[in-house]
Amino acid sequence: MTVSRETDPLEKYAALIRKWNPVINLVAPSTLDQVESRHIADCLQLVTISAKARGPWLDMGSGGGLPGIVLAIRRPDLPVTLLESDKRKGSFLRTVARELELTNVQIISERIESARPLFSSNISARALAPLPLLMSYVHRHLDPRGRAWLMKGRNWQSEVEEARKIWSFQLNAHESHTHPGAAILELTDIRYA
Ligand SMILES: C[S@@+](CC[C@H](N)C(=O)[O-])C[C@H]1O[C@@H](n2cnc3c(N)ncnc32)[C@H](O)[C@@H]1O
Numbered sequence: 140m141t142v143s144r145e146t147d148p149l150e151k152y153a154a155l156i157r158k159w160n161p162v163i164n165l166v167a168p169s170t171l172d173q174v175e176s177r178h179i180a181d182c183l184q185l186v187t188i189s190a191k192a193r194g195p196w197l198d199m200g201s202g203g204g205l206p207g208i209v210l211a212i213r214r215p216d217l218p219v220t221l222l223e224s225d226k227r228k229g230s231f232l233r234t235v236a237r238e239l240e241l242t243n244v245q246i247i248s249e250r251i252e253s254a255r256p257l258f259s260s261n262i263s264a265r266a267l268a269p270l271p272l273l274m275s276y277v278h279r280h281l282d283p284r285g286r287a288w289l290m291k292g293r294n295w296q297s298e299v300e301e302a303r304k305i306w307s308f309q310l311n312a313h314e315s316h317t318h319p320g321a322a323i324l325e326l327t328d329i330r331y332a
Pocket of ligand 1: 165199200202203205206224228249252265266267
């Protein structure tokens with residue numbers, strides 16, 4: 140998957156990340172030259188594997204909008220909510236939504252654990268929290284028939300083992316093509332064990 144220059148809104152998004160990053164630290168400064176090849180490409184994998192997803196989508200702890208903004212750009216048919224407690228990141232996300240004319244995006248600047256439950260059909264999170272804690276966030280905001288898409292690093296198997304001590308769920312792990320050993324965990328039927 141490549142991001143073509145100039146015409147693609149993803150390229151405008153990458154430019155906004157580069158512009159704001161010195162002020163807000165949206166991605167690690169050491170990865171700023173890899174916004175497209177690392178961060179956006181990582182999120183485009185989620186867009187591909189979730190192609191059949193329908194209904195409202197919630198991205199928790201969106202930060203600079205990864206993967207929520209990428210998803211909103213590529214899936215204009217989905218209403219996408221970005222839940223991010225950091226007010227400055229919220230300002231950045233509002234700027235991106237306005238400049239890219241993303242009419243399917245809503246931003247909520249609250250904490251995940253105190254925001255009113257959203258009962259979303261889909262939930263994503265990237266680099267947010269260890270899986271056992273993340274599951275409690277997902278459980279609060281996911282429709283019981285919904286699907287969670289959790290982007291985890293190479294420790295994902297041990298995180299799943301830990302989470303299964305508290306939670307029961309169906310798991311489909313999609314291997315990452317951008318980060319060796321990492322995976323996107325697709326979870327359904329989430330309940331207390
Ligand atoms: C490490 S960053 C990852 C951001 C983005 N998902 C990414 O992959 O670049 C985690 C983000 O989650 C937000 N966050 C952490 N805990 C949160 C909470 N309890 N409620 C809302 N946002 C939270 C932080 O403000 C931060 O922007």
